[in-house]
Amino acid sequence: MPIVQLQHVRKVYGAKVAVEDLSISIEPGTMFGLLGPNGSGKTSSIRMMIGISAPDSGSVSLFDQPFARKSLARVGYLPEERGLYKKMNVLDQLIFLGQLHYVSASVAEKRAREWCARLHIAEAIPKKTEDLSKGMQQKIQFIAALLHEPELIIMDEPFSGLDPVNAALLMDTLVDLRRQGRAVLFSTHRMDQVEKLCDNIALLHHGRLILSGSMREIKSSYPRNRILIHFEGGDGFLQNPNIETLQRYPGYAEIKLRSSATLAGDAQALLAEALRCARITHFEVTEPTLEQIFIEKVQEDSPGNGPNFPLDGIDEPEGSYLDA
Amino acid sequence: MPKLHAGSLRNVLLIARREYRERVRTRGFLITTIMIPLIMGGFVGGSIFLGSKTPSDTQIAVVSSDTQLALDLQTELERRQQPQLASAPKTPAHPASPAQVKRQARILVTAMDSGPGTRAELDSDLESGDLDGYLWITPAASPTGRPTFIYTSRSSTQASIKNALADALRQALLREQLAHRGVVAAEVDTMLQPVAIVTAQGVPREDHESTEISVFLLFFIMYLVIMLYGMNVARSIIEEKTSRIFEVLLATIRPEAMMAGKIIGVGSVGLTQVGIWLAAVLVLAASPIGIHLGGDAIHIALTAPQVIFFLIYFILGYAFYSSIAAALGAMTNSEQELQQLNMFLMLPLLFCFAMLGTLLSTPDSTAARILALIPPFTPLLMYLRVCLGHPAHWEVALSIALTLASIYGIIWVTSRIYRIGVLMYGKRPSLPEILRWLKYS
Numbered sequence: 047m048p049i050v051q052l053q054h055v056r057k058v059y060g061a062k063v064a065v066e067d068l069s070i071s072i073e074p075g076t077m078f079g080l081l082g083p084n085g086s087g088k089t090s091s092i093r094m095m096i097g098i099s100a101p102d103s104g105s106v107s108l109f110d111q112p113f114a115r116k117s118l119a120r121v122g123y124l125p126e127e128r129g130l131y132k133k134m135n136v137l138d139q140l141i142f143l144g145q146l147h148y149v150s151a152s153v154a155e156k157r158a159r160e161w162c163a164r165l166h167i168a169e170a171i172p173k174k175t176e177d178l179s180k181g182m183q184q185k186i187q188f189i190a191a192l193l194h195e196p197e198l199i200i201m202d203e204p205f206s207g208l209d210p211v212n213a214a215l216l217m218d219t220l221v222d223l224r225r226q227g228r229a230v231l232f233s234t235h236r237m238d239q240v241e242k243l244c245d246n247i248a249l250l251h252h253g254r255l256i257l258s259g260s261m262r263e264i265k266s267s268y269p270r271n272r273i274l275i276h277f278e279g280g281d282g283f284l285q286n287p288n289i290e291t292l293q294r295y296p297g298y299a300e301i302k303l304r305s306s307a308t309l310a311g312d313a314q315a316l317l318a319e320a321l322r323c324a325r326i327t328h329f330e331v332t333e334p335t336l337e338q339i340f341i342e343k344v345q346e347d348s349p350g351n352g353p354n355f356p357l358d359g360i361d362e363p364e365g366s367y368l369d370a
Numbered sequence: 371m372p373k374l375h376a377g378s379l380r381n382v383l384l385i386a387r388r389e390y391r392e393r394v395r396t397r398g399f400l401i402t403t404i405m406i407p408l409i410m411g412g413f414v415g416g417s418i419f420l421g422s423k424t425p426s427d428t429q430i431a432v433v434s435s436d437t438q439l440a441l442d443l444q445t446e447l448e449r450r451q452q453p454q455l456a457s458a459p460k461t462p463a464h465p466a467s468p469a470q471v472k473r474q475a476r477i478l479v480t481a482m483d484s485g486p487g488t489r490a491e492l493d494s495d496l497e498s499g500d501l502d503g504y505l506w507i508t509p510a511a512s513p514t515g516r517p518t519f520i521y522t523s524r525s526s527t528q529a530s531i532k533n534a535l536a537d538a539l540r541q542a543l544l545r546e547q548l549a550h551r552g553v554v555a556a557e558v559d560t561m562l563q564p565v566a567i568v569t570a571q572g573v574p575r576e577d578h579e580s581t582e583i584s585v586f587l588l589f590f591i592m593y594l595v596i597m598l599y600g601m602n603v604a605r606s607i608i609e610e611k612t613s614r615i616f617e618v619l620l621a622t623i624r625p626e627a628m629m630a631g632k633i634i635g636v637g638s639v640g641l642t643q644v645g646i647w648l649a650a651v652l653v654l655a656a657s658p659i660g661i662h663l664g665g666d667a668i669h670i671a672l673t674a675p676q677v678i679f680f681l682i683y684f685i686l687g688y689a690f691y692s693s694i695a696a697a698l699g700a701m702t703n704s705e706q707e708l709q710q711l712n713m714f715l716m717l718p719l720l721f722c723f724a725m726l727g728t729l730l731s732t733p734d735s736t737a738a739r740i741l742a743l744i745p746p747f748t749p750l751l752m753y754l755r756v757c758l759g760h761p762a763h764w765e766v767a768l769s770i771a772l773t774l775a776s777i778y779g780i781i782w783v784t785s786r787i788y789r790i791g792v793l794m795y796g797k798r799p800s801l802p803e804i805l806r807w808l809k810y811s
Contacts, residue, residue, distance in 0.1 A: 129614035
């Protein structure tokens with residue numbers, strides 16, 4: 047029984063097509079990554095799942111039923127733009143948001159305290175929201191989405207703006223929730239997070255689904271044609287004719303080999319050549335990373351854009367998939 | 371019209387309760403609750419104080435070679451300055467309080483003959499402040515002519531004294547002329563007896579006055595609270611838009627429920643404030659301190675219908691204006707943008723204020739009757755008519771019905787604007803865009 051099912055969903059804002067023919071399905075106990083650059087339709091898709099907007103065509107089902115507002119009591123939502131009452135104290139705020147999800151005040155208070163302790167922000171409980179750091183506010187928002195123990199957790203960019211320690215804390219929490227059988231959907235443009243966490247993914251570009259399926263299947267459908275090599279010394283081996291593209295960094299290089307029937311042999315030959323001119327500290331042959339898959343997919347999707355493709359619409363340089 | 375079912379109603383109350391609790395706890399609420407009555411009390415008290423303040427006496431010298439005229443003038447001025455004593459002699463057992471007997475400014479006159487150094491002497495007295503003015507009478511050149519009078523005063527703001535002097539002079543001259551023609555002094559007195567007009571009204575005058583004062587205060591409170599809390603609704607919507615809390619709320623509740631909750635919550639704060647003021651006024655009016663403080667000067671009379679109709683029209687007015695404010699808040703993204711649009715709120719309210727004079731003097735005129743039936747003006751103007759005039763029952767009923775109908779219409783439009791507007795960030799929508807919202811949502 048899918049927890050969320052979108053079928054051929056289309057959403058248009060004025061002249062801009064935000065989402066076009068999107069079909070995805072999320073099963074209980076899985077973690078789903080919704081990927082794509084900013085402006086690719088992630089937030090628009092999420093808003094249709096939680097009834098903030100309605101699709102122009104296509105259908106949205108929650109818990110195997112056509113969308114109905116009463117289902118929302120079973121959904122936890124963390125919006126992309128954090129929204130909390132600035133002047134309200136944290137506990138009152140959490141209780142209020144819990145009550146909106148049909149949790150009694152006393153239960154909401156108990157859970158709020160437990161969650162704050164778990165996320166190491168117990169000292170924030172009596173404070174006003176505006177007095178908290180951005181990371182703390184984000185944790186409060188995170189807790190607000192979970193107080194009513196939702197079966198479906200939808201989080202729009204949950205880790206953006208968090209330091210690595212806190213991002214890891216929230217990731218671990220989401221993994222725990224999945225283990226309890228909840229369905230978790232989150233959007234991000236950080237491919238490394240998705241690779242680590244997600245069972246299934248959907249890649250959006252210009253509002254269209256360009257890749258979807260289980261993480262493992264997607265990765266294994268790609269040949270092991272990527273080589274990561276750390277070396278000291280001469281780099282003459284990088285002139286090897288089997289190398290299709292090359293990214294050269296201080297001390298290491300990322301290589302994509304030309305596809306051929308003898309791919310595995312080509313890799314070994316490259317290693318042998320490298321050993322002749324340099325000291326090798328690390329040599330790894332893998333399938334492409336999700337980031338590389340994504341870039342390839344997007345390039346296929348918009349061939350006219352050339353190598354500089356999807357920079358438009360990206361306003362958060364830190365942590366974007368263009369890091370490398 | 372927004373559909374509100376049981377679940378929504380619960381959410382409306384949750385939103386309203388949050389709004390109410392957060393607002394009542396703020397320092398701003400405490401400050402306005404205390405300051406507004408203080409300011410209004412200051413106005414009323416101040417004007418009463420100024421009105422009852424005993425004006426200082428005026429010291430005047432009359433210079434004339436015709437001593438008789440100077441003396442006549444002196445007696446005439448003294449005569450007209452003691453009307454209270456003549457008509458209602460005080461009994462020692464019942465001393466009048468200063469507030470009851472309004473003392474008038476007295477003009478004290480010294481008659482003197484003109485000598486060579488008189489003018490210089492008077493001028494120096496004027497300068498030193500011993501004298502407030504002097505009247506220089508030059509006798510007539512011919513027996514049939516009139517003497518000339520020149521009044522020199524220290525300040526130019528003494529029109530009332532000049533008038534009193536001119537009056538008294540005319541009387542004195544008349545007296546002199548009559549005496550010349552052989553009329554006996556006693557007869558002259560009878561002839562010149564001042565005519566007293568006693569005002570009689572259906573309502574005793576003092577009561578009517580205090581009704582006007584209390585109704586005016588209630589009108590002002592209604593005006594102020596509607597404007598203040600209407601703007602608060604708009605501001606709080608903008609605040610939630612900028613803090614993006616809307617998205618969290620919209621993920622569980624309907625925009626209509628949010629809007630209703632907000633309007634009810636903020637309005638309840640306004641009602642609480644008004645309630646505190648009314649209770650304070652009633653307690654003060656009933657307590658010995660209040661009677662002592664207010665005395666007869668500010669006897670605030672509140673009748674039950676005045677209070678009930680106040681609440682009815684206050685709630686109608688608040689619902690009317692706060693719904694408009696909610697739409698304005700949903701359409702704008704910042705306080706500055708709101709300020710450009712808040713004339714939609716201010717102008718009708720200010721218009722009511724401008725009409726206050728007409729309504730107070732002629733509450734049952736045709737203009738007043740028509741204006742009071744126009745929904746934006748009904749709450750304030752019909753309330754005045756109910757308190758001060760004699761509107762027909764059907765007029766009151768019609769005014770309420772019309773206002774309710776227009777509130778319904780405004781909420782219909784506002785909830786549509788609201789539903790889309792709250793999720794629109796960035797630029798302010800143009801009029802065609804708003805019309806499109808109305809069509810599509």
